[in-house]
Amino acid sequence: MKGTVFVELLKMAEGAFGEDVVDDVLDKADLENGGAFTTVGNYPCSDLVKIVEAFSDHSGLSAEVLQRKFGAWMMDHFGENYPDFFKDKSNSFAMLEAVDGEIHVEVRKLYPDAELPKFVTERKSDTHLEMTYSSPRPLAAFCHGLIEACVERFDETAEIDRGPTRPADNSTTFQIKIE
Amino acid sequence: MSSETDDRVSRRRYEREQRAREEAEALLEQKSRELFLANKQLSEYSTTLEGAVLDRTAKLRSALEKAEAASTMRSRFVATMSHEIRTPLGGLLGMIDLLATDETDASKLELLKYAKTSGEALNRIVNDVLDFSKMDAGVFVFEEESVDLRALVESVIALARTNRKCEDRSIFAKVDSTVPKLFFGDATRIRQIISNFVSNALRYSVEGPIIVRAKATPDPKGVLLRVEVEDFGIGIEPDQIGNLFKDFSQISTSLTAAAQGTGLGLAISKRIVEGCGGQIGVDSTPAVGSTFWFELPVEVLAAPQALELDAQTDAQDSSGVSLVGKRVLLAEDNVINQKLLLTYLKRMEVDADLAENGRVALEKFEPGKYDLVLMDVAMPEIDGLDAIRQIRTKWTEDVLPPILILTAHVMDAIQDEAASVGVETVLSKPIPYDELKLAMQSAVGAMKNDVPVPPEPPVIPKNESPDVFALMSADAVQQLLETFSPEDLTDLVKRYVIDAQSIVADMRVLYENNSHKQLSAQAHSLKGSSLLLGFSRIAELAGEVEMRAEHIDATMMADMTDEISNILVNLMGKCD
Numbered sequence A: 001m002k003g004t005v006f007v008e009l010l011k012m013a014e015g016a017f018g019e020d021v022v023d024d025v026l027d028k029a030d031l032e033n034g035g036a037f038t039t040v041g042n043y044p045c046s047d048l049v050k051i052v053e054a055f056s057d058h059s060g061l062s063a064e065v066l067q068r069k070f071g072a073w074m075m076d077h078f079g080e081n082y083p084d085f086f087k088d089k090s091n092s093f094a095m096l097e098a099v100d101g102e103i104h105v106e107v108r109k110l111y112p113d114a115e116l117p118k119f120v121t122e123r124k125s126d127t128h129l130e131m132t133y134s135s136p137r138p139l140a141a142f143c144h145g146l147i148e149a150c151v152e153r154f155d156e157t158a159e160i161d162r163g164p165t166r167p168a169d170n171s172t173t174f175q176i177k178i179e
Numbered sequence B: 001m002s003s004e005t006d007d008r009v010s011r012r013r014y015e016r017e018q019r020a021r022e023e024a025e026a027l028l029e030q031k032s033r034e035l036f037l038a039n040k041q042l043s044e045y046s047t048t049l050e051g052a053v054l055d056r057t058a059k060l061r062s063a064l065e066k067a068e069a070a071s072t073m074r075s076r077f078v079a080t081m082s083h084e085i086r087t088p089l090g091g092l093l094g095m096i097d098l099l100a101t102d103e104t105d106a107s108k109l110e111l112l113k114y115a116k117t118s119g120e121a122l123n124r125i126v127n128d129v130l131d132f133s134k135m136d137a138g139v140f141v142f143e144e145e146s147v148d149l150r151a152l153v154e155s156v157i158a159l160a161r162t163n164r165k166c167e168d169r170s171i172f173a174k175v176d177s178t179v180p181k182l183f184f185g186d187a188t189r190i191r192q193i194i195s196n197f198v199s200n201a202l203r204y205s206v207e208g209p210i211i212v213r214a215k216a217t218p219d220p221k222g223v224l225l226r227v228e229v230e231d232f233g234i235g236i237e238p239d240q241i242g243n244l245f246k247d248f249s250q251i252s253t254s255l256t257a258a259a260q261g262t263g264l265g266l267a268i269s270k271r272i273v274e275g276c277g278g279q280i281g282v283d284s285t286p287a288v289g290s291t292f293w294f295e296l297p298v299e300v301l302a303a304p305q306a307l308e309l310d311a312q313t314d315a316q317d318s319s320g321v322s323l324v325g326k327r328v329l330l331a332e333d334n335v336i337n338q339k340l341l342l343t344y345l346k347r348m349e350v351d352a353d354l355a356e357n358g359r360v361a362l363e364k365f366e367p368g369k370y371d372l373v374l375m376d377v378a379m380p381e382i383d384g385l386d387a388i389r390q391i392r393t394k395w396t397e398d399v400l401p402p403i404l405i406l407t408a409h410v411m412d413a414i415q416d417e418a419a420s421v422g423v424e425t426v427l428s429k430p431i432p433y434d435e436l437k438l439a440m441q442s443a444v445g446a447m448k449n450d451v452p453v454p455p456e457p458p459v460i461p462k463n464e465s466p467d468v469f470a471l472m473s474a475d476a477v478q479q480l481l482e483t484f485s486p487e488d489l490t491d492l493v494k495r496y497v498i499d500a501q502s503i504v505a506d507m508r509v510l511y512e513n514n515s516h517k518q519l520s521a522q523a524h525s526l527k528g529s530s531l532l533l534g535f536s537r538i539a540e541l542a543g544e545v546e547m548r549a550e551h552i553d554a555t556m557m558a559d560m561t562d563e564i565s566n567i568l569v570n571l572m573g574k575c576d
Helices: A003-017 A019-028 A045-059 A063-081 A092-110 A140-153 B011-102 B106-137 B149-162 B187-203 B238-244 B254-259 B265-275 B305-313 B335-347 B358-364 B384-394 B411-420 B433-444 B474-481 B486-512 B516-533 B536-548 B554-575
Strands: A118-125 A128-134 A158-162 A171-178 B145-147 B171-175 B183-185 B210-219 B222-231 B279-285 B289-300 B327-331 B351-355 B372-376 B403-407 B426-428
Touching: A003 A019, A003 A045, A003 A063, A019 A045, A019 B011, A045 A063, A063 A140, A092 A118, A092 A128, A092 A140, A092 A171, A128 A140, A140 A158, A140 A171, B011 B106, B106 B265, B145 B187, B149 B171, B149 B187, B149 B210, B149 B222, B183 B187, B183 B222, B187 B210, B187 B222, B187 B265, B187 B289, B238 B279, B265 B279, B265 B289, B327 B335, B327 B358, B335 B351, B335 B433, B335 B486, B335 B516, B351 B358, B358 B372, B358 B384, B372 B384, B372 B433, B384 B403, B403 B433, B426 B433, B474 B486, B474 B516, B486 B516, B486 B554, B516 B536, B536 B554
Parallel strands: B171 B210, B327 B351, B327 B372, B372 B403, B403 B426
Antiparallel strands: A118 A128, A128 A171, A158 A171, B145 B183, B183 B289, B210 B222, B222 B289, B279 B289
């Protein structure tokens, strides 16, 4: 998993819990590189899960809540650092539809070995988008947070219904209905 | 958050950041190395690719050169073989004629007739193949000579009428008055095409007339000549028209097809027309008939005013200027040319006076004594151009009769020199009778109209042709037989051989003595008489000696003179 995800997760944690807490958590968690993450490196996804669990233990917040908050944080991070992807999109559906076809294409140019999740979208109606997230990583809640933040970013409100994760293909389907 | 008051970073945080930085730097180095290696590999690919392209190009070029060389070799081989086949074939046909002359048994005569027909068919094929292979080998040269289309069309029609099957067919010409009296072109090739069209028309129609039409329209080069041959025969299905003009190589069974009479004629015609910058085609309706046509841009030969006026009043009647009784001074040193030209002049009923060289011509010439002077260029003592120059210095323009130059030189070279002595008309030897007559008529410029002289159909007494005619070019034989009887022509050839043998002996001596100029002059004389009688190989060899007299080496000289001698000996044998 790309180092930028870890770096951003720790930044968010530092903002929320402070540097010392983050350092304590990292020291205690059994991480492969002792928590020295850089944006250009690649790290095992299991480390991300461990870090999230450690913060959950520390804060009493559920992993689900933390992942969703982190999803929102990452959406803001993307918006600030990669405005080009956003500027020609008029609404959240257009943005979500562009993830696989545009954004991931650009990601692969820089990181040909990146293991990217799949996002399949289908417009059920003008206000209803079905989005299926497939990834071997247990990050459906993180994905949920990303979608919520995306809708918010375009000043929209939506009812987001997340289905169960199907173990057969590790996929999770979201029903996004703009209100 | 305890760190809010303390800006310093904890030791463990610092160390963690250090580790992250080292890792990032290591990753960066690794990426740089990978990038470098990828670049290196790319440039290697590019170099190999360039090498591969060069290598492939070289191979292709070499293959192309080989293929071209093979193709040229093949064409040359076919051309040579066809040429070699023609000679014995001519002998065979001659023998058949001889046998037929003495034969009285009707059944044997019939067989001889078949043998003769087959031989002639084979002869046509060989000629076609020869033409074709010459075109392929790029040695097919188009002549630029003055062409009289009316006479040419008439002669083609007259020849077609001699075919026994066509005795009852009506073939006629409609040459529009827009067609210039004379233009520059290759008469032999134009005749070949029209002849091909006419024989096709005869073959593919059983009744109805065959019409040869010609007209001309303005063109940047002069005029665009259009000749059509229309028949009312079986016509051609639209899907077959495309195949009609196809090349030799595209007709899979070309030889058998030719033997059956469909021929390479149209394919050759197409090449000829396109080689001269023209177009060829056919308009046809099945069961109604076909019109084969070709269009050629041609340069009009300026005709004198008198003829122009004449042509406007009646295009068919322009050759009616009488030469009868005109006094002509002929300056010509070569005995064969003397004999031929004097015979021509006698036939025109002019009063001819012969001067053997330029000096004699000068002695004989006086204003008022002659109506026309025909002057050869290369002559001993005083050459023709010099003689004309001296005549012009001695007398004023207004008392001089028209002077025509005759030459076997390359036209371009002599044209300027002729102009420098005030002569416009240069006639290239060998000169066909009609062309000489026409040139003399326009020069004399007599306005009086005779009864129109119908163009004489070429008489080719095939059954009596001596063997030796087969060794002469067909055109030359045809033209000469318009003037001479076969016996007289044979006699002329004999004289030519004796004359040529003495010239060759002279040439050998002159070469030994390094007298290049005289050697060249003798070779020129031999070339002239050989061209006249259609002995093209001798003319070619003599021409070579004329051109390169100074540079020729002894072996080559010996080879060339030996070859000429051998041909001459062979010729002499055929004359008996």
